[in-house]
Amino acid sequence: MPKTFFRDFIGLEVKETKYQKLHVFSKILIPLSLSFSILFVKDVFSALILVFTSLFLCKIAGIPLGFIKKYLVIIISLTSFISLSFMLFTSMPGNVVFFEYTLVEIRAEKGVAEWKITISDASLNATMVFVSRIFAMVLSAVLLLGSVSDRELIWGLRSIGVPYGACLSIALFFKGLQLFVSDFYTVRDAMVIRGVDLDRMSLASKFKLYVNALIPLLTLLITRSYEISLALESRGISPSSKVPTRYHVPEFRLCDFAAIALSLAIAMFFYFCPSLWG
């Protein structure tokens, strides 16, 4: 099973596919081109093509998308909020109005101020485009995190000339992130064991408690930073270290050139597609 960020952070196992064997540069470029394309997408049709392209790429990367079910509540809430915002706060009459209701109407000498709920073809269209763009953005992030590991990222960055110190900082960032998350859960358990019931707490009390949680988290951060820096120094590693040898030299193969071409093609397609279907 390939090592990926998903495996490290949420324990998601990704299938071994040809996509996973690409050079890290290619694996970064493809989701990057998808994210870039989001900027060019303006209509429902191209937005849906972008979503399906992202889904297809996730599929060939061997990422089991079933895990998204867990986040369905968040996705549905987000979609609902977007839909409501287009209906409640943006007046888009469009060509066909399906439903209209005036919530507030203020008549003054200089005119009438209205706050309306308008469900029209234009508002539905805007909602669909927006939701599809967000969904495509999520999928491109899934593609990146489900195909790249911290290890690959570091060796890959070094292979394209990023300085050793910067790569080391990235490695430490990921290590720190993992430790921070695990510490947070332990601190939360330590609060629960003293009788804190987070489910029944008001938002204000919860906030106050989480601010308190920063004390142990920062304490641990300081202690760990000191321990890690000692460990690094004692191994003769520092950001300014001169590193003449590169042990891992990821191979750039023909399929990587094809992947780069595909990335460019994706971005070009979505840049020009609005003109293709008007």
Next chain:
Amino acid sequence: MNVIEVENVWWTYKGREEPVLKNVNLRVEKGEFLGIMGPSSVGKTTLCLTFTGIIPQRVPGLFKGNVRVLGLDVKEIDVTELTRRVGVVFEDPESQFIMSTVEDELVIGLEPLNLSREEIRDRILWALDLVGLDKSFLNRSPLQLSGGEKQRVAIAAMLAKEPEILVLDEPTSDLDPLGKEEVLNVIKRIRDELDITIVVVEHESEILAELADRLVLLYDGKVVLEGSPKEFFSEVPKLISIGVYPPQITQLFYQLGRNSPPITLSEALKYEVLKLKKAVMEARPIKGVGDIIVECRNVSFSYEEDKFALKNVNLKIRLGEYIGLVGPNGSGKTTLAKIIAGLLKPSKGIVYINGKRIEEYDKLTLSSLVGYVFQNPDHQLFNQTVWDEVAFGLKLRGLSGDELESRVRRTLEIVGLQELAEEHPFFLSKGEKRRLALASILALEPKVLIVDEPTTGQDRGFSYRILSLLNDMRNRGITVIVITHSIPQLVKYADRLIVLKNGVVLADGNPREILADGSLVEEAKLTVPQVSVFMQKLGVSPIPLTVEEALNILE
């Protein structure tokens, strides 16, 4: 030839008034195996850091004196240059790992050495082989290895650089007995096969008695005792008075009035035939055991589908018991404890607390009945003062005014922190933090107190003090459950051991019977007190568990 020369060294960390090292003088010869002992926080790690130049060059503070390592002055030599020739392995292997695979962990230290890729590969495989790990470990994440494997990877990362001096700072103190055994075998192999000087900081005297050529005792920032292991450990009263415990076998023979007491088991067995005063050990009376407070019926738990961390655990725990929850790492000890504390819900089975199903309690009531003290006190302290920390749980329960004040004061007195009530927990010592974490739970007056590995990484003196404090809690009627690997210290107080392995209860009963069962001890990799092993070899049954018990039956 001396490879390390420390002359009149003083070191004060920036921001502190008291020096950590006070006129330390020390010499280490090439090829020597030196052991450094001393209670916690006396400057052992600080001294080791001077061997690499990290102190005084990288850590801010005031340095006086001279340290020459391999003929180089640590004040002047480039730290990176020196760390290529001196390898240091620290206590916690996890804090030393940066990369996500074992291979990369070794590579990162070798790439700056200007070696070819083939040489790097050869050195990686050689170092892994030396610590008993094979190629299959290359792509594994260091964080998913067992404790012993992690520490062996950390040692391999140092050995791959082919250092002339290897410094091991408490390399076994975070490990379970199996991990300890693995690491000790590696240290023995390095000592026997490589031409290398080894310096080991260690609390376990039994280990150093067997391995070291010479020992030094660091106390209050000074070297206060130095000599061969035999000379060193014969100073029994001096060592114990400062919290360093010689091997139990040495203590036993010393108490029996023998001159030049043996320091290892094999030496003791050759020593002389001891006469037994009494043929049979008197059973230790079990103190005031009351009603059932915790009951687990067919409890199973899985973190992942089909991978059970606990399988069909059945237990009855009574009020006033002092229980040791023991077994190798990953055996399910912490999972079981967290289920009893209500932090995890069992996948199958039922847990009763005080006769009522655990899920029927709200969090506040359950936490008043079952207290859980975490292994690392830093996770548990989230208030601005020591006083607030103890008062936190009480305030949640609506206590205020005089009642709150008297409960907090009483609890602080029990753990001896009353003088530090207004101090910020961040500024307490490690031992004080542990006592505060305990106090924050004790204030809630739970009926069951679960303490997760209170002795890990602590010196023996502290371990005995904390276990004795928990014994006081038991004497007040509280059920104490201690998760630990320090069985030799625990058995002084515990009257029951629950042995877990692979999520199954292997044994549950009297420590004397459990520790006398050789096959069980081997299977669960339990550490039997040295004095018990010795007496068992002499044919004594039931076995004594402490030096005091052994003295009672010997002439």
